[in-house]
Amino acid sequence: MSEPQLHPMKVAINTYDARTSSGLIFLAPYAFSDDATYGQPGSLILDNTGNPVWFLPLNSPNLMNTDFRMQQLGGKPVLSFWQGTLATPPTYTNVPAGSSEPGSCYYIVDNTYRVIKTVAAQNGFTADIHEFLLTPSNTALLLSTRTVSMDLTPYGGPQHGYVQDFAIQEIDLKTNNLLFFWDALNHIPLAESYEPASSASFSNNTWDAYHLNSIGLTDDAKDIVVSGRNTSTIYKINKPSGMIVWRLGGKQSDFTIESGAEFSWQHDARFLPPNVISMFDDNCCETSGSVPAGTPPSHGLFLQLNLAAKTASLLREYYHDPNLNISSQGNTQSLANGNVFIGWGQSAYYSEYAAGGSTLYDAQMPGSNYTYRAYREKWVGTPYYPPSIAVESNNGVATVYASWNGSTETTTWQLFSGSGLKQFSLTKTVAKSGFETAISVTNSGPYFQVKALDASGKVIGISKITR
The missing domain is CATH 2.60.40 (Immunoglobulin-like)
Structure with a gap:
C-alpha cells in the first residue's frame, strides 16, 4: 500500500534451521524472455523469512541486471550490479544469444542507495554480465566481450564467422584509467573449447568458444584465477606478464584431477587459502541444452590443490535435495562462519549448508524465476529518502x-x-x-x-x- 510501484516476487522457504548464518540475501531475479517473470525483475535484498528489505525494480521490460551483491570500496560497504540488455534472437543477433549488448554497464551504490559510480568496459568491448569485482586497491576487475570476424572452417564452423572474444579489464575507479587488459583470443587456443564451432550457426555465425564467467583474487596480488565455462578450465593468470601460470581441468590441464574432483561447464571459481579452489560445478548440459544420460548432478565443489605434485583432490561438495542438473549460471559462497551459501543458477533455488554438508536453509523462487548468483551478506542500509x-x-x-x-x-x-x-x-x-x-x-x-x-x-x- 505504501509502495504501490514495487512488486517483488514472493519466495517459498523450504528449510530454515536455527544455525543459518546471520545476514541478508541478495538476488537479481529474472526469467528468460519467453517465460513469464513472477514479480518485477531487479535488485532484491531479502531476509531469511522471505520479506523484502530493499527492492530496486528495473524500469524497462528490456533491461535486466546480474551479479547483485555487497562489496567493499575504500573500506566501506557498497552494492554493485551489472545492468543492460541481452541478445535475444531473432530480435538482435549480432552477438551470441544471451550475451551482453552494447550500452551495458556496472553500477556502484552506497549504503544510502545513491549511485556513486557507473563503470563501462573500454577498448571497444562491452561490459559483460558475469563479473564485476572490486579489489582492495579500489580498482574494478571486470569481464567484457566483443565479436571478432574469423574463418571458422578449420574448427568445423562457417567460413564467414565470428568468435566471441572475452577480455579481462582492470579499471582505476578514481581516474577511470585502464590498468590491465587481457583477452582470451590472444592467450587461449580455440582448440581448447568444448563448444563446437558448428554451434555458431545458431547465433549469427558467432562461436562462443570461451565463455569466461568469473574472475577471482588469489594470495598474490599479481595473480588472478579465471573460469572458462566452454573450455571447462580454470586459469591462473599472472597480470604483469599476461602469462597463464597453470590450467586446472580441460584439455590442457596442468593438474591430475583425482577421482571425485572432476568438473565441467563450471561457474564462479574462487581461490581460498591454503590452495583451495571453490566453484559451482554445473556439470551440464554440454551444448544440446538437454541432460545427457548419466550426467552427475550440479553441486558446490571445493578442490584441494597440491602445487608440488600438481594434483587436485576432492575436499568438499554440496548437493541440493532433490538433485538438480543446472544448464548455466550458479555460485558457491564461503561464509565467515564456515557455512556455504549456494545460488543454484538457472533453477529456482538458493541454499545454505553447514560445513559438514547438512542443509540449513533452502528457498525457492516462483515459476521460471532464477538469479545468476545468490549471496548472503551483513548489510546496513540507511536510505537517503524518507519512509x-x-x-x-x-x-x-x-x-x-x-x-x-x-x-x-x-x-x-x-x-x-x-x-x-x-x-x-x-x-x-x-x-x-x-x-x-x-x-x-x-x-x-x-x-x-x-x-x-x-x-x-x-x-x-x-x-x-x-x-
Whole structure:
C-alpha cells in the first residue's frame, strides 16, 4: 500500500534451521524472455523469512541486471550490479544469444542507495554480465566481450564467422584509467573449447568458444584465477606478464584431477587459502541444452590443490535435495562462519549448508524465476529518502501503512495524527512487522505521519504528512 510501484516476487522457504548464518540475501531475479517473470525483475535484498528489505525494480521490460551483491570500496560497504540488455534472437543477433549488448554497464551504490559510480568496459568491448569485482586497491576487475570476424572452417564452423572474444579489464575507479587488459583470443587456443564451432550457426555465425564467467583474487596480488565455462578450465593468470601460470581441468590441464574432483561447464571459481579452489560445478548440459544420460548432478565443489605434485583432490561438495542438473549460471559462497551459501543458477533455488554438508536453509523462487548468483551478506542500509506512508479509512477506523524501502535499522514505528498540519500528537507506537507495517487506529486524523525508530529509540526517518 505504501509502495504501490514495487512488486517483488514472493519466495517459498523450504528449510530454515536455527544455525543459518546471520545476514541478508541478495538476488537479481529474472526469467528468460519467453517465460513469464513472477514479480518485477531487479535488485532484491531479502531476509531469511522471505520479506523484502530493499527492492530496486528495473524500469524497462528490456533491461535486466546480474551479479547483485555487497562489496567493499575504500573500506566501506557498497552494492554493485551489472545492468543492460541481452541478445535475444531473432530480435538482435549480432552477438551470441544471451550475451551482453552494447550500452551495458556496472553500477556502484552506497549504503544510502545513491549511485556513486557507473563503470563501462573500454577498448571497444562491452561490459559483460558475469563479473564485476572490486579489489582492495579500489580498482574494478571486470569481464567484457566483443565479436571478432574469423574463418571458422578449420574448427568445423562457417567460413564467414565470428568468435566471441572475452577480455579481462582492470579499471582505476578514481581516474577511470585502464590498468590491465587481457583477452582470451590472444592467450587461449580455440582448440581448447568444448563448444563446437558448428554451434555458431545458431547465433549469427558467432562461436562462443570461451565463455569466461568469473574472475577471482588469489594470495598474490599479481595473480588472478579465471573460469572458462566452454573450455571447462580454470586459469591462473599472472597480470604483469599476461602469462597463464597453470590450467586446472580441460584439455590442457596442468593438474591430475583425482577421482571425485572432476568438473565441467563450471561457474564462479574462487581461490581460498591454503590452495583451495571453490566453484559451482554445473556439470551440464554440454551444448544440446538437454541432460545427457548419466550426467552427475550440479553441486558446490571445493578442490584441494597440491602445487608440488600438481594434483587436485576432492575436499568438499554440496548437493541440493532433490538433485538438480543446472544448464548455466550458479555460485558457491564461503561464509565467515564456515557455512556455504549456494545460488543454484538457472533453477529456482538458493541454499545454505553447514560445513559438514547438512542443509540449513533452502528457498525457492516462483515459476521460471532464477538469479545468476545468490549471496548472503551483513548489510546496513540507511536510505537517503524518507519512509513511505499510506492511509485507508473505513467506518471511522483508519489503517496506516508504513514502510521504508532499504532501511535495515528500523525496529519501531511511531504514528502521529492531528486535525491540522501543525496539531500532531503521538497516537501509537508499534514494532516493525515485515516490509510494510499496518497500524490500525480509531483516531480519524485526518492527518497522519510516521517516524522510524532504531533499536536505541532514536528517530532515524520521518515520512511526509498524508491525509
